[in-house]
Amino acid sequence: MQQLIFTNEVKDALAGLVAEMSPSGVYILTDTNTRTIGEELNSFGGKLITIGSGDECKTLESIAKVWEELSMSGATRHSVMINVGGGMITDLGGFAAASFKRGIRFINVPTTLLGAVDAAVGGKTGINFLNFKNEIGAFCPAEAVVISTRYFATLPAEELRSGFAEMLKHGLISDNETYRRLLNFDIAEADLEALLPLLEESVEVKKTIVEQDPREQGIRRALNLGHTAGHALETLALERNEPIAHGFAVAHGLLIEMVLSHLMVGFPSSELYPMAELLKRAYVPAPAITCDDYPHILELMSHDKKNTSASAINFTLLRSPGSVEIDQTASPKNIRIALDLYRDLLGL
């Protein structure tokens, strides 16, 4: 299926992939932040296409610009696109490639930890539309993903922690040993050399799950751990004009859903404290929520697109690290108790 290459020699790896695919043309998509990286990697005469950076550029207008550049420069069904950037670029570029002439091949080169561990692998592509995230898109995996930690050195520390939250999630749904290795890694003072093997392990967890269920009809929902609560926290913060990074919301969402797992399916309470300590060390400030916010948090959770009906709130829960229960419905009462205990654990 999808080829994953873990290397810090990205330029050589890409040149090898392009030679192997012998495309009729190569197009390198970057945003304004990653254009220099795209130029450096271009040892094969590819054409650069650059769009604006940030989630606010993940639009129909941007993708139409990409399609136009492909069309006008004579790209064919046998061309290849290389997406160089964070999740915004690999999501948008993946959908641009998936839909151009009904699908051309593409390669992802994630330049952020969050992109490497999440967006670039697994075939979910798309753009935002109106006010809805990833409303328009396709399930379409990249031919190959080239993953390196070399681009992370210049990223803000916050971005690294944000991506690490998804790694924690992969550890939790995979097995206890993987999870413990992550708890022992100090993301606050990250050693990028030591991060690469952990990242490799983490991406393989995702790849294995996606291969079993590419279109998220069952076990892929394990990857939603932490995200029902996390998305609600993220939206709440956005509504208050105090946006928080996706991974920060997910990290806190993980603890909330671990508490809920304790209440509902017997997840050991002893596992809650190390995660709470990690959050207090690396994911501060915590979202400023009080019990007055609970009704709105519940409402936001009920709008999650993963729910099958408007009245039930769907969660992925854990019996223990590595033992996942998908499609669990929690009562508003249990969610309130979980939020209370979460706030206690963090001293909020």
Added chain:
Amino acid sequence: MQQLIFTNEVKDALAGLVAEMSPSGVYILTDTNTRTIGEELNSFGGKLITIGSGDECKTLESIAKVWEELSMSGATRHSVMINVGGGMITDLGGFAAASFKRGIRFINVPTTLLGAVDAAVGGKTGINFLNFKNEIGAFCPAEAVVISTRYFATLPAEELRSGFAEMLKHGLISDNETYRRLLNFDIAEADLEALLPLLEESVEVKKTIVEQDPREQGIRRALNLGHTAGHALETLALERNEPIAHGFAVAHGLLIEMVLSHLMVGFPSSELYPMAELLKRAYVPAPAITCDDYPHILELMSHDKKNTSASAINFTLLRSPGSVEIDQTASPKNIRIALDLYRDLLGL
């Protein structure tokens, strides 16, 4: 795979399909011409979405309108779209559904013969972009296609003949018996009751080929018979501001490629005359081409998106009815001779 239902009781068939799928919502896409049909078929409280008619409305603007109506009326991943119309509606609606929330289910109800025999079945969806036909789209089959001849009675005679050209193509690539039955059917005075079984047979030919090769990497190219020459004639006519119907161009393209098949792979010359007679009876006026047009026709053929390189012109050829040779490269000289013989056969 794709469920095909041949019936003139379309309303009942649709109601049954919707009940079986138990969607969270139903959206019926029509154009301004088919809106009344959409309203008649709506026995399940579906929401109607209507866009402009004609190929000039097969645009990004139209599909954005469809996405917007879906989003704003709360369509979910479990909603179903029903596309009621000709090839423009099933192509655009299919891509709208394939990309909304990364894919919702859809049903096609073709209302033209060309749509029934070609666009609605086989999963090619898309929109035009800039000046390129079907430049943006996806391979994504409808869950079900409900095919009836009842809507054809009110169509212009030209439309029926246009669709019949694709049926002739399916006969030619299928087997001699099927092809002979079509030659014996009088499309100029068509009996719609007698057409339904022939249509069923024809759609099954396409379905069988598509199932073997959904993404057109091999045998599906058999379906391109008549289309390399046909597209060139269609574009030439358009450039002269004397547009001809797609099916008329394909009918004439079939004869040109039958002649080329005779020259290159021994297709029997005796088969050329009945087709020429049919063209003279039902596909008039013939495209007004002279030998002065040959260089431009060759140029148009070389731009066909089915070609793998700019210098070779790719054809699907026939040894006999039912015996197909894909990926044949013809020399300019043979193409010129074929055009000469084609003009002789028609007395042009």
